[in-house]
Structure formats: structure tokens, C-alpha cells
Amino acid sequence: MADATESEVGVVGALWRYPVKSMMGEELPAGQVTEHGLVGDRVYGLVDGADGKIATAKNPGKWPALFAFHAAFMQPPGNSEAVPPVRVTLPDGTVLISNKPDFNHALSKALNRDVTLKAIERGQGAKAEEYWPDIEGLDHKNTVTDFELPAGTFFDCARVHLLTTTTLDRLRSFYPQGRFDAARFRPNIVVDAVGGEPGFPEQAWIGHTLAIGNDVRLSITGPCGRCVMVTLAQGVLPKDSGILRTAVQHNHGYVGVYAAVVRGGAIRHGDRVRLAHTG
Numbered sequence: 001m002a003d004a005t006e007s008e009v010g011v012v013g014a015l016w017r018y019p020v021k022s023m024m025g026e027e028l029p030a031g032q033v034t035e036h037g038l039v040g041d042r043v044y045g046l047v048d049g050a051d052g053k054i055a056t057a058k059n060p061g062k063w064p065a066l067f068a069f070h071a072a073f074m075q076p077p078g079n080s081e082a083v084p085p086v087r088v089t090l091p092d093g094t095v096l097i098s099n100k101p102d103f104n105h106a107l108s109k110a111l112n113r114d115v116t117l118k119a120i121e122r123g124q125g126a127k128a129e130e131y132w133p134d135i136e137g138l139d140h141k142n143t144v145t146d147f148e149l150p151a152g153t154f155f156d157c158a159r160v161h162l163l164t165t166t167t168l169d170r171l172r173s174f175y176p177q178g179r180f181d182a183a184r185f186r187p188n189i190v191v192d193a194v195g196g197e198p199g200f201p202e203q204a205w206i207g208h209t210l211a212i213g214n215d216v217r218l219s220i221t222g223p224c225g226r227c228v229m230v231t232l233a234q235g236v237l238p239k240d241s242g243i244l245r246t247a248v249q250h251n252h253g254y255v256g257v258y259a260a261v262v263r264g265g266a267i268r269h270g271d272r273v274r275l276a277h278t279g
Contacts, residue, residue: 006274013192020071037159040077049114158258215265223254
């Protein structure tokens, strides 16, 4: 892409990866992006021993405490298929190491369900569950539905999730008492947007390519529809159903966008983010 076909839309304000699906993750100063997304992101999941489904905070009735568990790698993950062990910190501060023989037993006891930590296997599919709260505008109300994870991943929909600070500011303007912290929405890349009017700028990126830093190119594939997860307590962020209700009322439930990786490479806090213009 030539520079003449690009316009600057912001800079990378934060990078996040989540080693274990639906646990709290790690903020990074820099990382590597491959065709599979940000290296180390959601490479582990918990398999429910009762039904074989993947544990997710999307069903808080079954998994009420997942956001109170923190996961971090013992050593930086590389680009190979093998992934390093993780350190999981329980709500009471106990630390478990995933390559220790008592890990699954101790984690099962803490979650009050029989679980096994599993690494991604390319090509293999899995199921999970989602609870739909009673909020006008959602596809379902007060019910739990099954959904398929993309084959060979522990992602819900796409490899990369981006979110702009402008979108957070816009939602906050509708619901000032809400804590619209980026961490609540679990993005991989937070873009500190520049210029433009208040609104939801990343939705205008759908169908286009973003250039990030010198290497990374992402194809923006669609909007990110939000679920009950964003209403749950996470760290210092309180439980708040108004977060999701505001997104539904003012932006069809969308907060952020999904992306596929066109070209991988290094990504860093502070990298310039440019939108490619075609035609």
C-alpha cells in the first residue's frame, strides 16, 4: 500500500491478550501478530467435564467467577504450535501453574466444576454457551443458547478485536454513570482515535484494511456485537447491566469491530494506525 492511499486514524493505545479464554488477561507493551491473531491470545480453554463445552463468561449462571481468575504466561509465547505454561491466580490469591500435576484438580475445586485446561488443536471444533439477558433489542431474552467456536480456535467470532476510545467516549456520553473502560470489552487493540466527530468511527472501517506500524495489515470484517459479558464485574469494574443496554439502544449492541489478519508482524504501543482507501 502506498502512503498516498492511507489516512491516519489513530495510534495503538493498548494491546491485550487473554491466554485462557474468559479469564482476565495481560496488557502488553508490544506483541507479534500472525494469521492466528495476536500471539498467545486465547490459546487455552477450559473444557467442562460434564458436557465437553468450553467454559465462557458468556454463561455466568454456569461460570459465575471466571472474571475473578487471572492468567499470564510463564514465559513469552512464540510463533510455534507449542505454547508455554500459564500461571493462573485464583480469587483468593492462590497461584496455580498449568504444567503441575495437580493443576486441573485445584482449578476444578476453585470453580466448583470439573474442568480440564486444553490448548488449541488446529482444525478441531468446540461448543460453548451464551446467556441472553432480558434487554430489549437482543436476539433472545433470558435464555441460554449454544454456539460453535470457529474450528481450531477458542475465539467466539474472529481472530482480532479492535476498539476505539472515541466509541467509549460516545457511549459514556449516553450513560455517564457507566464505567466504559476498554478492559470491560476485552479488545486486543485499543486505538486512540484522532480527529473526526464523536461517534463510532471503527464501523466506517468495515470492508477496508488497516495498516498498523510498519508490518501489520488487518482486514476489518464486521461489527462486534456485545453480550452479557460486558455487564459483569471485572477487577475494579462493577456489575452493570446499563453498559449493554446503552450499547443496544444507541449502536445496535455493537462496540468495536472484528478483523482478519492480512499480514502479520510486530505491533507496539504507540504505533500509527492508518486506514487504506480503495477505488
